[in-house]
Amino acid sequence: MSKTRTIKVEALSRVEGEGGLHVRLQGDAVEEVRLSIYEPPRFFEAFLKGRTLAEVPDIVARICGICPVAYQMSSVHALERALGVAVGPEVRRLRRLLYCGEWIESHTLHIHLLQAPDFFGCESGLELVARCRDEFQRGLRLKKHGNELLEMLGGRAIHPVNVAVGGFYRAPRRDEVEPLIPAFEWGLEAAVDMTRWVAGFDFPDFERPYEMVSLSHPDEYPMNEGRIVSTSGLSIDVTEYERTFEERQVAHSTALHSVRKDDGTCYHVGPLARVNLNFDRLSPRARRVAAEIGFSVPCRNPFRAIIARALEIVHAYEEALDILSSYQPFKPSRIELNHKAGEGCAATEAPRGLIYHRYKVDADGKVTFAKIVPPTSQNQGQIEDDLRAWLPDILSENEGQTALDCERLIRCYDPCISCSTHFLKLTVERGA
């Protein structure tokens, strides 16, 4: 009888938040793959109850220091729907601008500090400096642009203070916007060069028959609005999200796992899904560079998600430049809210993928119910599924190397474990 062996990664590195991996093998057959999330739970959905709806964007930002804007955006749209109001075109454009800042900041962080080291056999981005000093410094400069945009429009990069239900506390002045324009003109060219650099990495030959899911909007690359679509032809209104997908709790994780409700299978969200489902709505420059580097859709190789991320950075620069250049201050910066009892949901596109919020509010403007589904809990089942498929290719006598290879694959998803624990720590293994 073949021997049982286990491969363990106690603490996944270069991911946001803390998790581990547990693989059990019977001979060379994969018996079990568990991505364990052991972040302590933080119970946001519980303590949102009873808070006034105006506080919600500030509170949900604290779920994640890397993508606070995603939480703020989903919450304000859901709450505006609960109140039956819609923001005007000026606010809408500024919200896209804010999201551009977060995509640039988060994607450049992931590419340069978290994932690129894997393609050079380095343990960290800082070790990568010795190998690719110019590329790394360029990456930091791009990352700084993302943060500067968030600071200008949001007040600060982590947990911005300017996002309100109904708009912004204050619309920026023209003199606050202007200084960013030359930086972003440089950044657009630099982002194109960065994409060429990333496209030259050596990608493992590994494709998966993903069901990819993202928002899709007829006129624009998806950020704040659109229908939820998939590669198998799903197209639903956001209000149908919970009838189509559900979160299930598993014993080995403080994060809930999302699955498709009809057949219980996993799905894939994030930049690769967005690019596959919305390729023709990427900005002209992003499409041109994609053609130049030979990137086309469908692309089902998770390692190439880094190219999708790079293309989205190019897109974000181009769109941000357009909004910054044409921006005119406006008043009022937010619409008046009249409290009434209601319920609303919204999905937006966080850097890591679709993020869904639903709230109920009472006539006093207090939250009575909150539900939040972050991207990483949706990807968790898919990550485990990918590992099961890839493990037979990478199994070797050197279990340390196999563990490192598993981590490489997990990192492709840019998992944000702090987000995905609604908020818990995942070594809750209850053995005999």
Added chain:
Amino acid sequence: MSALTQQTLPAISPRLRLAVFKFASCDGCQLSLLDCEDELVSIAAAVDIVYFIEATSHVELGPYDVALVEGSITTAHDARRIEEVRRQSKFLVTIGACATSGGIQALKNWANHEDFLRAVYARPDYIATLATSTAIADHVRVDFELRGCPINRHQLVEVLKSLLAGRRPRTPTHSVCLDCKRRGTVCVTVAQGIPCLGPITQSGCGAICPSYDRGCYGCFGPAAQPNCDSLADYLVSTGTAKGTLVPLLRNYNAAAPAFRAESDRLSTAMPGDVP
């Protein structure tokens, strides 16, 4: 909430060995280190980053010269882990509101823990957590505290530079209110009647909220010798409902002693209006 509790700095190795640890938190404060885009390469050249799971797969065992600790203690396992971090670290710096006062998750200190579990998880029995979220200083000795939700990355650089130079870090403890005067922001409370915690909140953010036409909501926790009663009484006398002030005090530094005492005082005076 003391600043440096040690009178002298510990002897630090020729190459400072830096470790970053995470407890219950959002990752934002340790991200602030990676957000030091201009200084990051110099920092990495000046110190040995020997434990920083988010940024590097390179892991060394202790002892460490400096440990930056993010997050609060919410599980029995973490309560043991912080003691080990303390044993291994010469100089322990808490970074951010979670580590320094328990963070927003300390709201559960006021609530029924079982209700919270059931609100989020269908199978609460899978989840092992403590009923409270507490600051690092409630468990082990802390050598320096960096406030903020999130911290200010310039203050973080100041701490690292100070430790490299063998001097005590300098971070101001005056109130946000003073910073508004310095930057010339018109007072949102006086001019617009917006409730603002600026007079009792510690400086550090740069007084950004009033510059965006909103009141301070206390991200950096209580300033030195805050007169919370006086501010609350003034705001109530000028028309702010107590029911607005209690949640304003009970957010990212809810369990900081001065804010906790004031929100408890206000809610005792007005039961039924507590979040």
